[in-house]
Amino acid sequence: xxxxxxxxxxxxxxxxxxxxxxxxxxxxxxxxxxxxxxxxxxxxxxxxxxxxxxxxxxxxxxxxxxxxxxxxxxxxxxxxxxxxxxxxxxxxxxxxxxxxxxxxxxxxxxxxxxxxxxxxxxxxxxxxxxxxxxxxxxxxxxxxxxxxxxxxxxxxxxxxxxxxxxxxxxxxxxxxxxxxxxxxxxxxxxxxxxxxxxxxxxxxxxxxxxxxxxxxxxxxx
Amino acid sequence: xxxxxxxxxxxxxxxxxxxxxxxxxxxxxxxxxxxxxxxxxxxxxxxxxxxxxxxxxxxxxxxxxxxxxxxxxxxxxxxxxxxxxxxxxxxxxxxxxxxxxxxxxxxxxxxxxxxxxxxxxxxxxxxxxxxxxxxxxxxxxxxxxxxxxxxxxxxxxxxxxxxxxxxxxxxxxxxxxxxxxxxxxxxxxxxxxxxxxxxxxxxxxxxxxxxxxxxxxxxxxxxxxxxxxxxxxxxxxxxxxxxxxxxxxxxxxxxxxxxxxxx
Numbered sequence: 001x002x003x004x005x006x007x008x009x010x011x012x013x014x015x016x017x018x019x020x021x022x023x024x025x026x027x028x029x030x031x032x033x034x035x036x037x038x039x040x041x042x043x044x045x046x047x048x049x050x051x052x053x054x055x056x057x058x059x060x061x062x063x064x065x066x067x068x069x070x071x072x073x074x075x076x077x078x079x080x081x082x083x084x085x086x087x088x089x090x091x092x093x094x095x096x097x098x099x100x101x102x103x104x105x106x107x108x109x110x111x112x113x114x115x116x117x118x119x120x121x122x123x124x125x126x127x128x129x130x131x132x133x134x135x136x137x138x139x140x141x142x143x144x145x146x147x148x149x150x151x152x153x154x155x156x157x158x159x160x161x162x163x164x165x166x167x168x169x170x171x172x173x174x175x176x177x178x179x180x181x182x183x184x185x186x187x188x189x190x191x192x193x194x195x196x197x198x199x200x201x202x203x204x205x206x207x208x209x210x211x212x213x214x215x216x217x218x219x220x221x
Numbered sequence: 222x223x224x225x226x227x228x229x230x231x232x233x234x235x236x237x238x239x240x241x242x243x244x245x246x247x248x249x250x251x252x253x254x255x256x257x258x259x260x261x262x263x264x265x266x267x268x269x270x271x272x273x274x275x276x277x278x279x280x281x282x283x284x285x286x287x288x289x290x291x292x293x294x295x296x297x298x299x300x301x302x303x304x305x306x307x308x309x310x311x312x313x314x315x316x317x318x319x320x321x322x323x324x325x326x327x328x329x330x331x332x333x334x335x336x337x338x339x340x341x342x343x344x345x346x347x348x349x350x351x352x353x354x355x356x357x358x359x360x361x362x363x364x365x366x367x368x369x370x371x372x373x374x375x376x377x378x379x380x381x382x383x384x385x386x387x388x389x390x391x392x393x394x395x396x397x398x399x400x401x402x403x404x405x406x407x408x409x410x411x412x413x414x415x416x417x418x419x420x421x422x423x424x425x426x427x428x429x430x431x432x433x434x435x436x437x438x439x440x441x442x443x444x445x446x447x448x449x450x451x452x453x454x455x456x457x458x459x460x461x462x463x464x465x466x467x468x469x470x471x472x473x474x475x476x477x478x479x480x481x482x483x484x
């Protein structure tokens with residue numbers, strides 16, 4: 001399993017050490033803003049491991065929660081470049097490799113916000129919705145080559161940005177109110193999102209493509 | 222894991238029972254305990270004996286789900302046999318072929334009785350057991366719940382109603398710790414669709430329409446049902462997962478802007 005990082009080299013090396021006990025692993029530097037850097041990362045993975053069976057796109061820019069009326073063109077451009085255009089750079093590098101090897105799976109992390117929009121989340125949600133559409137396009141165009149593409153759309157999760165937001169954004173009462181709106185009455189764990197990703201990346205989902213699996217404890221419903 | 226699987230004598234239900242038995246075996250814990258329900262008594266007995274040969278604890282319950290008292294009897298049989306319940310796979314369904322102009326009242330009501338109402342009655346009867354175990358429910362819907370599929374008017378409508386019924390359950394029973402989801406199969410080769418997909422010409426046409434260029438197997442559906450039913454899906458509730466090879470992404474299948482016509 002290879003994974004890429006841009007600026008957080010120390011975290012990447014820590015993860016590499018932790019994973020080393022379980023599998024062959026490689027932390028590879030890649031900048032999603034740079035097509036050559038992304039292409040080089042994918043080629044490195046193929047050279048080291050012989051194939052690229054699955055690509056998981058889990059990049060998310062660390063962004064504030066402005067209302068649409070407040071978002072500048074530059075802010076849109078930054079997040080769209082990293083997430084949406086970044087994902088297209090990954091696809092441009094990965095799809096030819098997957099075609100040549102007779103198939104593969106792509107899983108992108110989306111957001112439940114596409115289905116149940118929390119005000120202030122547009123900067124995050126709009127590129128995620130576009131990524132979802134891209135996955136459906138890949139499902140349709142590349143299915144004949146044995147390539148599947150799906151999305152996992154997390155709800156409110158006790159990890160990463162979700163955890164950071166819970167500490168820094170809104171009062172605890174607001175989060176308590178949100179928790180009560182979740183049918184399962186709790187926020188999710190990163191591992192629960194990971195299980196859905198692993199399912200969609202594996203042959204357990206051999207006949208699933210072009211789908212979005214929402215992992216939100218029912219919040220969207 | 223103690224599970225009820227309805228429509229277990231063939232197709233997706235049968236494949237799900239085997240999948241659950243093998244998943245339990247590969248985890249190396251206790252063998253799966255599965256109550257198999259179906260109207261087809263002989264085939265049901267055969268599935269049960271094959272499962273027992275693989276080490277699963279299989280019980281059978283012959284039942285006709287058009288009878289509104291049958292679902293509670295199925296749940297009671299599982300309770301008696303296993304003492305509790307972790308999962309309900311409400312999979313039994315019927316398909317009737319008739320245009321809406323020709324459809325009889327009896328056939329319409331039969332479709333809704335089995336494809337929709339039975340899931341409500343099974344789930345309602347199983348609620349105390351599932352609340353006690355923090356268990357989960359998966360029902361088999363259909364791609365026809367999403368797209369009109371002539372001449373399956375009653376089937377499509379009953380499956381669409383099923384999806385909303387299960388979402389309703391997800392909201393009402395989430396606080397009890399019960400997860401409720403549906404799987405929507407696309408083209409799948411089962412006894413229900415055998416006339417169509419064992420014909421090479423029709424099978425090839427269906428495969429060509431599909432992004433993955435294949436007709437699905439019951440095992441594909443079973444893998445998705447087992448995932449949603451089990452602990453890997455612990456934070457997933459109220460979803461419908463289409464298992465269709467991408468068929469639903471095809472706005473204009475095999476014509477218009479279809480692939481073969483591209484220069």
